Amino acid sequence: xxxxxxxxxxxxxxxxxxxxxxxxxxxxxxxxxxxxxxxxxxxxxxxxxxxxxxxxxxxxxxxxxxxxxxxxxxxxxxxxxxxxxxxxxxxxxxxxxxxxxxxxxxxxxxxxxxxxxxxxxxxxxxxxxxxxxxxxxxxxxxxxxxxxxxxxx
Ligand code: FES
Ligand code: FES
Numbered sequence: 712x713x714x715x716x717x718x719x720x721x722x723x724x725x726x727x728x729x730x731x732x733x734x735x736x737x738x739x740x741x742x743x744x745x746x747x748x749x750x751x752x753x754x755x756x757x758x759x760x761x762x763x764x765x766x767x768x769x770x771x772x773x774x775x776x777x778x779x780x781x782x783x784x785x786x787x788x789x790x791x792x793x794x795x796x797x798x799x800x801x802x803x804x805x806x807x808x809x810x811x812x813x814x815x816x817x818x819x820x821x822x823x824x825x826x827x828x829x830x831x832x833x834x835x836x837x838x839x840x841x842x843x844x845x846x847x848x849x850x851x852x853x854x855x856x857x858x859x860x861x862x863x864x
Contacts, residue, residue, distance in 0.1 A: 712724065712725050712726070715735070715776060715781060716778065716779070717736075717740070717786070718783060718785060719786065724739050724740065724773075729773070729774065730772065731768065731769050731770070731771060732771040732773065732775075732776065733769040736759075744783055744784035745757055745768055745784060746809055746810070747769070748809075749769070751769065752769060753839075754840070755817070755837075755840030756810055756841070758812075758817050759781060759784075759816060760781070760782035760783075760787075760816060760819075761776075761779045761781060763820060764820055765816055765821075784812035784816060787819060791861065792815070794822075794857035794860045796815070798852075798853035798854070799811075799815065799853050801856065802849050806842075806845075806846055807843070807844050809843070810840055810842045810843070810844075814837060814840055814850050817840055818833075818850070818854050818857070820836070821836040821837070821854070822857065822858060826858060827858055828854060833855075834851075
């Protein structure tokens with residue numbers, strides 16, 4: 712049992728120390744926006760933010776959490792998130808959608824750290840997130856579009 716800070720709210724959970732955050736989110740709290748892909752840290756589908764950094768929820772145990780601010784796709788807000796969501800819609804990025812919450816979480820963390828990312832920056836930040844539908848070119852284009860909208864003219 713412990714207390715987590717999720718999307719700006721203090722939440723008490725019953726999970727044991729060796730329970731991965733992904734299970735806590737999806738199974739205990741019913742927050743299914745964060746996806747289960749592989750469960751072993753190789754697909755990226757479970758990406759959330761811990762104190763603003765993109766992190767894998769399947770590789771984060773309850774015992775790793777010591778008050779970090781956890782943000783999931785359900786609570787993703789702010790100027791970068793808004794710009795990304797608009798670009799995602801504008802460029803029709805999504806196909807089946809399964810990987811897309813992770814793509815958005817990683818993209819948002821990237822834009823907050825690097826407001827004008829290069830293709831190489833995008834690949835470095837997102838290449839671990841597997842998209843079986845092959846939306847990578849549209850994800851990249853949408854990040855560039857969102858970044859351009861965020862830059863002062
Ligand atoms: S479910 Fe976490 S990396 Fe695949
Ligand atoms: S949109 Fe289908 S897996 Fe990425």
